[in-house]
Amino acid sequence: MIVLLSSLTISSHLLHIHHEDMANSRFGYVRDFEEYEKLVPYSFTVVRIDGQSFHRFSDIHQFEKPNDKRALECMNSAARFVLEEIQDVILAFGESDEFSFLLRPQTTLYDRRKAKILTKVVSAFTSAFVYNWGRYFSTPLAYPPGFDGRTVTYPHPKHVRDYFAWRQVDTHINNLYNTTFWAIVQQGGKTEREAHKILQGTVSAEKHDILFKEYGINYNTLDDLYKKGSILVRIPPPMPEIPADGSYKDKKKIEKIRKDGIDGTRGPIEILHLDIIKDTFWNDRPWLLSQLD
Template structure:
């Protein structure tokens, strides 16, 4: 279209170039997922198969784009960050903008762009995430066809400092815990015969201690013993310096993350309590550990092919960032 009478139309394009020397965080959220989860009969308060689909989609995004080295997600959210030391939303973090333009292996060089545009980043990440979600659906829901089309929205936030990005991920991590504790207590109340409104009213103003006490006194359910994937979400870390071998206990990188990731160390038996499950109403306050381990293995096998660690650990403490930093540094 260059040098033609029609070239003026390009003047209407908006400039979405991002600032240099800022950390780029891409957040991906499920759109209308309450209706989607109901139609596909997700278990409540957590559906581990759906979380596995989300995590597999996030791994696929990280494997395609070299600049994304850390991601965090819970519920229907994921967030990515590019080259930072170190619901579902999913969060992806990207390298600093200036570094990405210079870096010959940048994801954006693959698209032949000389400028760092928010529109291109968003479209690349959210489109691949959505298609990957559909692609991996049958892996974890082999007997449940997609009855509606899943969709996601995305946004970009720029953070000028390393501390701001760490605090952002810490905020999402804390939000995961708060939401999961609330939802677990809510569905426990529903299981005990309360209506939705009665459960909402009961939860108003309650403290963390009061929620935990209700779970234990009503069903002997210790919140602290719930799987970390529900309480702490999922953190994906791409190692740029060491190969990932999830079976080699002598591997330095494996031992490092073994200190953080203790998902398999559950403290309940294989048998599920009858008072914790209502199959008719799809309420499962406890999930069989063998199912969780089987799902986790599928996700980790895919992730290990791309030097990506799958963790369900505390990312608020400085010790996490100190351990992760050497694994993803250039």
């Protein structure tokens, strides 16, 4: 009797599996509608994320004007998490409520599926921003912030350099305007509408003059965090020496590391605030623009 019951139990279990297989087979066709757009081969990819409605978000959370160092450092910590999570992100640049992440051309992340990569970066950044909020702000979040993102493919290293130069120029233009605007409002006692009217049509030199002559602010001495944005890269580890008395296995491992060279995927992450437009930054880190395996 016990044997019979056991047999019935096993038969019932197998029948259940059979029905599940039939169900999967019957409804599995819906997977055919899924699209798997992949990154263009042998090309650089930039994932850029932007804060959603961050004017409102910054007002509700009473960000300091023209720059809130706490918010920028929280953004930087979120970007650092992205580099920690995704080894093939070899460079990041951030300003205001946006961050750009460069993936090396050789990446095989998620089989190069564009949607998977984009959502991974955006979700990792957003969750890290929320998680680290309390490290920089004494007041809790009033509501969850949101970020959207896009991917852009660049076939040539020059395009990559020009992209990051474009973002840093944008950083300078926006910061100079905002610094002058809020000086007029906060120190000059003007309304925001009046400040906009005063700055309408002004060029860079005129904004510098307003800051220095009227408010005693030398723009050139302000923190580079605000003027140049934040750059995240990895410090490459030193190349190990091959020991004369080491084991064969150790020697082969070190030889492989030396052969692979520096590719920007290993080493501690550093945050820099310097010129990314001139040659120096790129010449010091040639692996960032390498398209070779």
